[in-house]
Amino acid sequence: xxxxxxxxxxxxHPTQLTVGMIEVQDKKKRLEAMRPGERQDxxxxxxxxxxxxxxxxxxxxxxxxxxxxxxxxxxVSGFFAVEADLxxxxxxxxxxxxxxxxxxxxxxxxxxxxxYSMIPDKLSxxxxxxxxxxxxxxxxxxxxxxxxxxxxEFIWADxxxxxxxxxxxxxxxxxxxxxxxxxxxxxxxxxxPGFNGK
Numbered sequence: 785x786x787x788x789x790x791x792x793x794x795x796x797h798p799t800q801l802t803v804g805m806i807e808v809q810d811k812k813k814r815l816e817a818m819r820p821g822e823r824q825d826x827x828x829x830x831x832x833x834x835x836x837x838x839x840x841x842x843x844x845x846x847x848x849x850x851x852x853x854x855x856x857x858x859x860v861s862g863f864f865a866v867e868a869d870l871x872x873x874x875x876x877x878x879x880x881x882x883x884x885x886x887x888x889x890x891x892x893x894x895x896x897x898x899x900y901s902m903i904p905d906k907l908s909x910x911x912x913x914x915x916x917x918x919x920x921x922x923x924x925x926x927x928x929x930x931x932x933x934x935x936x937e938f939i940w941a942d943x944x945x946x947x948x949x950x951x952x953x954x955x956x957x958x959x960x961x962x963x964x965x966x967x968x969x970x971x972x973x974x975x976x977p978g979f980n981g982k
Contacts, residue, residue: 788863789864789866793851793861793907796832796864797837799903800889801890801902802891802892802910802911804917804920804941805914806917808852815853827861830847832862833865836870836871837870837878838871839871855907855908879900882900887934889935916937918953918957918964919964921961926965928968928976928978929980931977943973943976944964944967947972948963
């Protein structure tokens with residue numbers, strides 16, 4: 785099986801319940817501003833890591849925001865890089881292996897964990913977690929560093945969920961970002977992956 789392959793975005797299965805839709809919309813606008821050839825090159829340069837499950841189903845383990853944005857921008861296919869082939873695993877063993885490798889994040893927009901069967905089958909069915917968008921904007925503003933730690937942005941999102949009121953985030957997103965920036969540089973965030981203390 786070649787390392788980088790192409791697949792229909794409609795056929796890719798998520799491994800999480802949520803995305804930050806503000807971040808998705810930003811990515812969608814950037815994709816729509818590109819010429820078709822540029823879009824194809826961009827997608828190829830940003831392959832989504834994936835695990836092969838039963839019957840060849842592809843489960844993407846990262847870049848859910850890009851996948852959802854591309855789908856919303858009417859891009860038909862994307863590229864993926866195979867991390868593992870678990871196609872011979874029974875469902876229970878498959879999800880245990882996914883969890884052991886930190887390739888799955890079954891937490892909802894309130895930070896509550898669910899059973900794996902609650903993860904949607906399609907990127908189009910991912911729910912919005914506004915705190916995941918908040919974490920993305922705070923990271924881009926220098927609040928914390930990008931890190932290879934699995935689902936680090938969700939760890940940050942949960943930190944902001946506990947410390948920045950939802951009313952602030954929903955009514956004035958930029959004020960929420962500023963509040964989150966101060967928190968991200970505080971001692972209370974020092975144990976979170978990507979903390980930069982700036």
